[in-house]
Amino acid sequence: MSMDALQLMSGHVQLTASSNAPSSIRDSRGSWEDQDALSSKLQETSARRSRKVEGGVFFPKPENAVTVAVSSRVLFRTDREQKVYEQKGIEEYLSYQIQHENKPFAPGPAFSFVKALEAVNGRLRALYPQSEELFDLVLVTYNHAHVGVRLINTINHHNLFIERFCMTGGSSPIGYLKAWHTNLYLSADADKVREALAEGIAAATMFMPEKLTEVSETQLRVAFDGDAVLFSDESERIFKTHGLDKFFEHEKENEDTLLDHGPLKGFLEALGKLQKKFYAKGQRLDCPIRTFLVTARSAASSGIRALKTLRAWGLEIDEALFLAGAPKGPMLEKIRPHIYFDDQMFHIEGAAQMGTIAAHVPYGIAQTHQNKQK
Amino acid sequence: MTASICAASDTRKNAEHTVVVAITSHSVFESRDGDDVFGAGLAFPLLQALQRVNEQLLEGNPDESLLFDVVLVTTDRKQQQQRSLIMSSTTHHGLDVSRFCFSCEEDFVESLQTNAVDLFLSTDRKELLQASEQGVVSALLETHSASPPLEQLRILFCGDFLIQPDAGLKLAGAQSAKGFLSRLGEVRRRFSVQDSPLSITVLTSRGGRESCGSAICVLRSFGINADEAYCLAGAPRAPILNVLQPHFIFMSFDG
Numbered sequence: 001m002s003m004d005a006l007q008l009m010s011g012h013v014q015l016t017a018s019s020n021a022p023s024s025i026r027d028s029r030g031s032w033e034d035q036d037a038l039s040s041k042l043q044e045t046s047a048r049r050s051r052k053v054e055g056g057v058f059f060p061k062p063e064n065a066v067t068v069a070v071s072s073r074v075l076f077r078t079d080r081e082q083k084v085y086e087q088k089g090i091e092e093y094l095s096y097q098i099q100h101e102n103k104p105f106a107p108g109p110a111f112s113f114v115k116a117l118e119a120v121n122g123r124l125r126a127l128y129p130q131s132e133e134l135f136d137l138v139l140v141t142y143n144h145a146h147v148g149v150r151l152i153n154t155i156n157h158h159n160l161f162i163e164r165f166c167m168t169g170g171s172s173p174i175g176y177l178k179a180w181h182t183n184l185y186l187s188a189d190a191d192k193v194r195e196a197l198a199e200g201i202a203a204a205t206m207f208m209p210e211k212l213t214e215v216s217e218t219q220l221r222v223a224f225d226g227d228a229v230l231f232s233d234e235s236e237r238i239f240k241t242h243g244l245d246k247f248f249e250h251e252k253e254n255e256d257t258l259l260d261h262g263p264l265k266g267f268l269e270a271l272g273k274l275q276k277k278f279y280a281k282g283q284r285l286d287c288p289i290r291t292f293l294v295t296a297r298s299a300a301s302s303g304i305r306a307l308k309t310l311r312a313w314g315l316e317i318d319e320a321l322f323l324a325g326a327p328k329g330p331m332l333e334k335i336r337p338h339i340y341f342d343d344q345m346f347h348i349e350g351a352a353q354m355g356t357i358a359a360h361v362p363y364g365i366a367q368t369h370q371n372k373q374k
Numbered sequence: 375m376t377a378s379i380c381a382a383s384d385t386r387k388n389a390e391h392t393v394v395v396a397i398t399s400h401s402v403f404e405s406r407d408g409d410d411v412f413g414a415g416l417a418f419p420l421l422q423a424l425q426r427v428n429e430q431l432l433e434g435n436p437d438e439s440l441l442f443d444v445v446l447v448t449t450d451r452k453q454q455q456q457r458s459l460i461m462s463s464t465t466h467h468g469l470d471v472s473r474f475c476f477s478c479e480e481d482f483v484e485s486l487q488t489n490a491v492d493l494f495l496s497t498d499r500k501e502l503l504q505a506s507e508q509g510v511v512s513a514l515l516e517t518h519s520a521s522p523p524l525e526q527l528r529i530l531f532c533g534d535f536l537i538q539p540d541a542g543l544k545l546a547g548a549q550s551a552k553g554f555l556s557r558l559g560e561v562r563r564r565f566s567v568q569d570s571p572l573s574i575t576v577l578t579s580r581g582g583r584e585s586c587g588s589a590i591c592v593l594r595s596f597g598i599n600a601d602e603a604y605c606l607a608g609a610p611r612a613p614i615l616n617v618l619q620p621h622f623i624f625m626s627f628d629g
Contacts, residue, residue: 061609091567145603146600148590148603164605
């Protein structure tokens with residue numbers, strides 16, 4: 001079969017090249033100019049069968065790595081395509097995608113988070129070239145494989161290191177999330193996120209804010225709400241049903257009782273493990289991972305229980321901000337996290353207004369009280 | 375050597391346009407001691423899925439001629455001599471089989487060729503290697519699935535079937551593969567993107583995203599738009615296959 005036979009039914013198909021000159025991580029790759037390069041490209045691919053590439057591990061076993069699964073709608077901006085899907089149906093949507101196959105998508109809300117994960121990986125590989133304890137990125141999308149070529153072209157265009165993906169063509173991604181030992185799943189679809197949470201996988205819904213404040217390119221900064229995110233929603237239940245006074249009373253009485261864990265505790269734990277690897281090499285001050293607790297609890301009272309719980313879990317959090325009910329937006333704007341996890345849409349919207357990328361964790365009692373403010 | 379004998383059943387289809395799928399009897403049936411018919415074997419869910427596709431094709435067009443045409447083939451002497459048992463078991467289970475080929479190890483590939491078989495399915499890799507080396511498009515029957523069988527016919531193409539790095543772009547038995555793939559693509563296009571009774575998946579185990587991308591493109595060049603695509607880049611296959619639950623898998627059988 002000749003190379004010329006590589007044709008779409010409706011036009012010529014070509015995978016487009018990475019836009020930049022190869023960096024040291026990508027030396028084995030080269031660019032994909034035309035179809036004559038196809039066979040030499042494929043030879044390079046087979047040379048990568050051995051998992052260890054010079055300078056570190058690039059294809060860790062999923063169970064050893066911190067696997068972050070992102071959907072195409074949060075990694076990239078696909079608003080126009082979403083509209084086509086919603087207004088004209090799936091066949092139109094797919095043919096639109098194929099027609100625009102060589103047009104890369106713009107970055108979406110999870111893009112800078114993914115870039116930051118790659119930066120951390122670079123630092124980890126430099127210190128521990130044999131280790132598989134890295135971030136492993138997997139694109140997990142409901143999209144059909146028809147859209148696959150456009151997604152691959154886009155990943156090439158932005159020079160992202162995403163080599164693993166699942167395009168499930170409409171089937172539920174949950175089974176695949178489990179098969180990949182997923183530590184965190186980010187999606188634009190709240191139903192899928194809820195499904196993942198129900199299966200014990202940390203997950204959050206992401207939204208594209210109107211404006212985006214600049215975030216660090218060298219340090220991964222992750223911020224968490226406390227109740228119903230790191231911790232269970234037990235205290236929030238008290239507050240919602242009995243009010244603030246009862247909440248304070250309950251927290252004081254139970255100060256020495258540990259809070260139960262919430263859906264994102266495991267992810268904080270995974271981040272902590274990676275942080276310790278930097279500390280072990282004397283890089284505490286220069287650590288490329290920084291974690292934040294941003295809670296409505298007060299430092300002097302209800303916050304104590306939160307801190308005691310974290311300490312008992314052996315989890316260090318770099319900065320704990322107790323807002324005592326003050327709005328979170330301005331504080332988050334100062335912190336500039338790559339992602340902020342909260343269970344209440346009110347806070348998510350507040351964060352987005354100030355340009356912070358926030359991810360909603362649809363867990364706990366707050367989901368039935370969306371309009372109440374804390 | 376006993377010459378292979380082929381027998382037609384009553385449900386023979388219009389030969390011209392069909393996709394002839396030959397399945398080994400040892401994967402369709404299971405011996406049951408003390409029974410005068412064979413029991414349902416590992417390939418039963420596949421046969422049911424093929425039948426369902428045919429039913430829906432006919433629902434869409436009662437004069438449809440592009441249908442799956444199932445042939446049962448024996449590949450060893452023992453089964454070759456159980457002709458009547460195989461035929462009566464087929465009737466007993468109400469299977470939609472149009473022909474039987476009673477061959478043995480030495481001549482089953484020949485009988486696949488003379489019967490213009492488009493696709494050969496077996497659980498035995500040696501048989502598959504033999505057949506594919508002689509230009510018969512072959513795929514491995516997947517039978518390990520523990521959960522209840524899916525209604526949808528699920529077909530999996532592995533990257534190493536579509537792209538062979540050492541030999542450039544080459545498919546096993548390129549000409550016959552080309553014909554089969556374009557007919558399979560035609561069958562798939564009879565149905566819409568969603569709620570199709572068959573689904574076609576691409577999976578690459580090694581290499582990065584570009585190798586999966588080129589596998590998707592190779593299938594497209596043969597007229598098949600894959601429904602699903604998985605790029606493992608070295609991650610273990612088994613957990614993913616357990617979720618995917620393909621009925622049969624196109625792969626490289628050598629090495």
